[in-house]
Amino acid sequence: MFIRRVTRPRSSAQTVTGIKVVDASALAAILFAEPEADIVAERLAEGRLVAPALLDYELANVCLTKLRRQPGEREALRAAFRLRGRLKIDTVAVDHLAVLDLAVATRLTVYDASYLWLSRTLDGELVTLDRKLAAASV
Numbered sequence: 001m002f003i004r005r006v007t008r009p010r011s012s013a014q015t016v017t018g019i020k021v022v023d024a025s026a027l028a029a030i031l032f033a034e035p036e037a038d039i040v041a042e043r044l045a046e047g048r049l050v051a052p053a054l055l056d057y058e059l060a061n062v063c064l065t066k067l068r069r070q071p072g073e074r075e076a077l078r079a080a081f082r083l084r085g086r087l088k089i090d091t092v093a094v095d096h097l098a099v100l101d102l103a104v105a106t107r108l109t110v111y112d113a114s115y116l117w118l119s120r121t122l123d124g125e126l127v128t129l130d131r132k133l134a135a136a137s138v
Contacts, residue, residue: 019124020047022089023115024058026127027051031059031080032066036129043127049089050122052114056091059084094118106136 022044029036030044063081067074094114103113112133119126119137126137 018047019122020044020049021115021119021122021124021126022049022051022055023112023126023128023130023133024055024062025129025133027055027084027087027089028059028062029129031083032062032077033080040127040129043125047125049087050092050118050124051089052094052118053091054111054114055089056084058111092118095121108133108136112136 020043026036026040026044028034029040059081063077066077070077094117096110099110099113099117102108102117103110106113106116108116112130115126115128116133116137118124126134128134128137
């Protein structure tokens with residue numbers, strides 16, 4: 001599936017909220033009440049949230065890691081993970097060949113390159129706590 005570039009109206013009379021591509025590190029901070037949660041929530045407050053279709057797999061993996069490290073917090077962690085279903089985030093298929101090329105060019109993982117590719121394709125702001133991914137997006 002190919003995604004067309006989103007164009008925004010240029011009228012100053014309209015208020016346009018932009019597209020925010022949110023990655024698993026940023027969303028996990030909110031779901032699991034990590035220290036950066038407030039900063040991420042502020043950045044996500046306005047706009048249409050989108051992510052590659054792999055987002056939920058990555059969030060499940062974050063939850064699994066936390067479950068293994070904090071087995072006594074099982075129910076709280078599972079409850080936090082279930083909150084993902086309440087968030088309005090459009091998941092989008094990516095062009096895997098283009099993502100692969102971008103991963104090679106940026107030295108990112110294919111997973112991280114998926115978020116970068118999507119933000120570039122949709123001309124959206126990338127919201128991430130991953131330093132390497134953030135650096136590649138500049």
